[in-house]
Amino acid sequence: MDHLLGEATRSAGDAELIARAASGDRAAFTELVERHRAAVHRYARSLTKNDADAEDALQRTFLAVWRSAATFRGPASARSWLFTVARNAALRQARPRREDATEPEALAELGARAGWGTDSPHALLEGAEVRARLGAALARLDADDREVIVLRDLEGLSGDEASSVLGLSLSALKSRLHRARLRLMASLQEEIR
Amino acid sequence: MKLDREVAGLTCARVLEHLPDFIDGRLAPAERASVEAHLAGCDVCERFGGSYGAVVAALRRELGTPEPLSRDVEQRLAQALGAPASDDP
Numbered sequence: 001m002d003h004l005l006g007e008a009t010r011s012a013g014d015a016e017l018i019a020r021a022a023s024g025d026r027a028a029f030t031e032l033v034e035r036h037r038a039a040v041h042r043y044a045r046s047l048t049k050n051d052a053d054a055e056d057a058l059q060r061t062f063l064a065v066w067r068s069a070a071t072f073r074g075p076a077s078a079r080s081w082l083f084t085v086a087r088n089a090a091l092r093q094a095r096p097r098r099e100d101a102t103e104p105e106a107l108a109e110l111g112a113r114a115g116w117g118t119d120s121p122h123a124l125l126e127g128a129e130v131r132a133r134l135g136a137a138l139a140r141l142d143a144d145d146r147e148v149i150v151l152r153d154l155e156g157l158s159g160d161e162a163s164s165v166l167g168l169s170l171s172a173l174k175s176r177l178h179r180a181r182l183r184l185m186a187s188l189q190e191e192i193r
Numbered sequence: 194m195k196l197d198r199e200v201a202g203l204t205c206a207r208v209l210e211h212l213p214d215f216i217d218g219r220l221a222p223a224e225r226a227s228v229e230a231h232l233a234g235c236d237v238c239e240r241f242g243g244s245y246g247a248v249v250a251a252l253r254r255e256l257g258t259p260e261p262l263s264r265d266v267e268q269r270l271a272q273a274l275g276a277p278a279s280d281d282p
Contacts, residue, residue, distance in 0.1 A: 037262055178213045
């Protein structure tokens with residue numbers, strides 16, 4: 001379908017594409033979909049329990065983007081808006097998250113589980129199939145941990161963008177991300193023991 | 194090992210807290226200098242900080258690009274969006 005798009009559409013920024021979609025420009029909308037569908041699908045899959053729900057969320061996301069493009073306010077980050085729409089769509093399918101009433105694990109304990117104080121951290125990424133092992137460790141995390149890593153480390157959203165998507169303060173976002181990364185390292189540690 | 198060990202005026206616990214901002218280059222110059230001084234004198238934190246940074250870099254390098262949609266998913270998305278101005282399909 002790319003060959004049907006004009007150069008101006010292919011080179012437009014996301015905010016411009018959303019603005020043009022809001023005025024009914026199907027080519028701009030198509031470009032936006034093609035640009036972000038894989039990322040939105042991955043993000044949705046990180047929030048849902050199965051592929052079918054993720055696919056449903058993917059479709060709902062872009063339908064909602066088409067319908068509500070006019071509500072997008074340009075100065076905001078287009079990607080954070082898009083991921084917010086995707087989050088809302090995905091969480092319609094996902095089960096309500098369990099509120100964790102337990103005390104959060106002390107950072108020192110989490111660090112120790114992640115390999116602080118041992119010689120093994122160097123070994124975490126040694127060997128073959130790093131991509132597969134990282135993906136598997138990510139899949140083993142709780143949804144909250146996985147989500148923040150997907151947004152910040154995989155999709156590359158800024159701290160401000162990710163905190164906007166998640167409805168967290170920047171400091172809360174940073175804390176969640178740090179703990180999620182440590183749990184990921186702990187998961188990798190357990191795998192090589 | 195205890196995280197309350199102090200090296201260059203900074204405990205290991207504080208270094209652990211600062212790691213994300215340190216690897217992102219977001220610490221103020223004075224804080225950055227303190228962390229660097231600690232790392233220079235603390236093998237445990239130097240080793241762990243290096244591992245932490247390597248894992249974050251590997252996430253970005255290895256998983257930063259999402260897998261393309263399968264042909265089937267792509268086609269069903271296109272069908273769902275075929276008449277996006279209408280109500281739910």
